[in-house]
Amino acid sequence: MTETINQTPTRTRTNDARLRQRARAVIPGGMYGHMSANALPPEYPQFYQRSEGSHVWDVDGNEYVDFMCSFGPIILGHKHPKVEAAAAAQRADGDTQAGPAAAMVDAAELLVDRVAHADWAMFGKNGTDATTTCLTIARAATGRAKVLAAAGAYHGSAPWCTIRMDGVTPDDRANLAYYTFNDIASVHRALEEAGGEAAAIIVSPFRHDAGFDEELVDPRFARELRALCDRTGTALVLDEVRAGFRLNDGGSWEPLGVAPDLSAWSKAIGNGYPIAAILGSAAFSDAASRIFVTGSFWFQAVPMAAAVATITAIREEDAVAAMQRTGTMLCDGIERQAAEGGVRISLTGPPAMPNLRFPDDADLAKGKTFCGTVAEHGVIIHPRHNWFLSAAHSDRDIERALEATSAGFQAVRARFGED
């Protein structure tokens, strides 16, 4: 697919190919969901063997600097010593037990301490658990049914929010109405159409829809959302699942002075251990105690202990500033390479979660050429989805990444010419 460049190192992929073949026999489509490599360039592995800090190894032993961080969960780097020690200590006692462990209370207290708007916490497993539970609580609190969401935003993969309509019924979406991110007039219109029946407005801290430029929130939009919710008795739900703790050591909108009523968290809060959290203000505590949500593994103790260690280390190690610094190095370097190479790019979003798009690249031909070459040079990024920095990324990792992206731009120019 991509043109061969002289310097391209050759990486074997025989184990990966064999596993893909076995997978095709027992997994529909060979793989599913956001980690399927089916739509990725052939230079990407599907299966991974090992992970340490900011580095990962595929099943053929090829090493990569990884800027996907498992699509977000890895915020301190794989196998962070303090997180692993906390998890191991809890595991030596018990994990999925007859009931919760003390670590659940510790985790709830720490989240309530760290996130300004939160007076209480509940835990689940999936980001989708967290967003869905927020809406259920908002509906229980308001006695209303309708929810306003930004068109194109991703809030999970349950029938009410998944990105494909296969198997989804119109009833699953009957109470959804849509506005445009950063366009307060569109929220007014949607609220008006909801006719006093809006239970919640759900919004991401910034626009990070896969396949599109990222867009930071206009502080006025955030403040007006809050005012509108107050005026209409609608719950403001902040979906922190993807962004949480990468932009701020606390809620992502705290620097704007805008407090949601409910917020949904997952991914980074346990540095890879499976956990989600629902945080809320005191006014929503009664509704939260009335709904029934649960899961066989929702009270698992190891992820709670890992979350306490992760959230503690994020502050102790100033992880947000570290990601901001290395992310800025990476983005500045890529911008410079693109300008020098005469390739037009659109690099958007916060430095800790950047998104790269090539303009006029609807079929992702440029994006895939670029990312495939970068992968072949030992760096994992993504042609459609935002990337993630972790606090484990070093200056040397950024240098290696920029060597790989330099080769990526050469490959794009070789195949598509200068813009």
Next chain:
Amino acid sequence: MTETINQTPTRTRTNDARLRQRARAVIPGGMYGHMSANALPPEYPQFYQRSEGSHVWDVDGNEYVDFMCSFGPIILGHKHPKVEAAAAAQRADGDTQAGPAAAMVDAAELLVDRVAHADWAMFGKNGTDATTTCLTIARAATGRAKVLAAAGAYHGSAPWCTIRMDGVTPDDRANLAYYTFNDIASVHRALEEAGGEAAAIIVSPFRHDAGFDEELVDPRFARELRALCDRTGTALVLDEVRAGFRLNDGGSWEPLGVAPDLSAWSKAIGNGYPIAAILGSAAFSDAASRIFVTGSFWFQAVPMAAAVATITAIREEDAVAAMQRTGTMLCDGIERQAAEGGVRISLTGPPAMPNLRFPDDADLAKGKTFCGTVAEHGVIIHPRHNWFLSAAHSDRDIERALEATSAGFQAVRARFGED
């Protein structure tokens, strides 16, 4: 609440009380979901410290023989050496990585090998993920919307299936229709009302609705369900989340010769590690590959490795027969004690998952007196939910349980008199 019996050992609960107080400040209602001790007798701890084999310790150091097995997940006993070794080996490599590990293919192959109807597998985290995904696949395959479920059956805690209606909208249930378990005429009626629009019939291997007597499936009912589904092009979905691998080393209806099209699994398949599985026949593979379901932790490698070790050990250790044997000892002993003590009980269900109810005990006064006393004597059972045996339960555990239930019957008789 319960009358004091002379022999009742005194167990301190000061750490538990302190944790409950802290929890009330940061968790709505102090706890939520199926592991909340709010509705349990005061002799139950809310928080647990440690678990080994069939024994658990609360945060005050009180030891219990545990017959809830974390509400199902623990099928081989806590910290089963082979499961822990497999999990540790995978953890040393990587867990939540940039993509799935080879263990995902191993787990899919093993499930397809063990469960007769399965040609493929997908994985999630929650039992609710598995049941919901089965219905989404059935809808994608059939192009129909409606789902028939047994009235009162528990299939998870998403808005379409949760047991409380707080925060649930009528639209969440718009496509649900209900039949009566074991009553094929009621299925006929529900199918007729669905008017050719039934995508799926979802059913549990046996009736295990909390608060009711359990009811084994009438083999004719199972066979007629299959025939009806064949005749109407409806998918038969077996919800194995709670029963899976406790009744049979494979699908629970295999001994009846009835194969579902899709089945939902979770709980026991990873012996406490968080994993769910969706299994299906080849005819549903295309639809399964079209839907979009995923989660940040759905490709986590450690639970996949744990599942392989668990499912392997279930066969190697003849776990199903072991649970059948100790469960029968326990149930026979309880029946004998009740008869000798002149207390009427209703002990129902398969020996590996028994359910105890006192007739004419709508407020659970007898059940709570019984179970509270049993807990005070160091044995965890449940007044409303079925219990779970594991392969780690020993003859000595059953003896200890029967000493505790003997005290429980004494307490019931002391408070309520002979029946």
